[in-house]
Amino acid sequence: MGWARVFLHAAAAQAEDDLLRVRALVALRERYTVAARGRRDRGFAEKVADVLVSRAVVSIAQIAEGTGLARNNAAQYVRRLVDAGVLEVVGEQERGRVYKAVEVFRVLDAPVGELGR
Numbered sequence: 609m610g611w612a613r614v615f616l617h618a619a620a621a622q623a624e625d626d627l628l629r630v631r632a633l634v635a636l637r638e639r640y641t642v643a644a645r646g647r648r649d650r651g652f653a654e655k656v657a658d659v660l661v662s663r664a665v666v667s668i669a670q671i672a673e674g675t676g677l678a679r680n681n682a683a684q685y686v687r688r689l690v691d692a693g694v695l696e697v698v699g700e701q702e703r704g705r706v707y708k709a710v711e712v713f714r715v716l717d718a719p720v721g722e723l724g725r
Contacts, residue, residue, distance in 0.1 A: 621720070628723040632715045637661045640709070643692040644685050652677055656685045660694070664712040667704050 640657035655675035659666060663674070672682035686707060689695040695707040715723065 625720045625723070629715055629718075632723055633661050633712065636709075636711050636715065640689065640694055643694050644688055646684065646688065652681070652685070656682075656689075660689075660709040661712060664709045664716070665698065665706060666709075667701060667706055669704065 637654075637657045637660075640660055641653045644653040644656045646653070652675055655677075656671060659671050659674040663670065666674075668679055668682045668686055671677065671686060672679045675682065677685070686695060690697070690707070694709060694711070696710055697705050698708040699706040
């Protein structure tokens with residue numbers, strides 16, 4: 609019976625940690641939505657935030673594809689997010705820059721138990 613208790617304790621600890629990560633990602637999505645929102649947004653800020661939380665490393669073309677925005681409009685969202693410190697350039701591809709949502713990586717890479725502190 610001792611192994612079952614150890615296993616259940618470990619499973620409960622992992623589940624608690626996963627819940628903290630999900631809550632942190634939801635909070636980031638809300639923050640990214642606010643940072644991305646423009647004067648005439650029409651709901652695209654939420655779609656951009658969804659792409660960032662689900663992919664974390666993106667190009668303007670990927671944001672355009674994931675949201676249905678034209679590339680020039682996706683580029684405007686990216687500029688806002690870079691200016692807000694949400695995205696940073698991490699490289700170049702043949703067809704443009706690659707951006708990283710730094711805080712998403714921080715949440716995903718945090719050691720178990722670190723987010724609750």
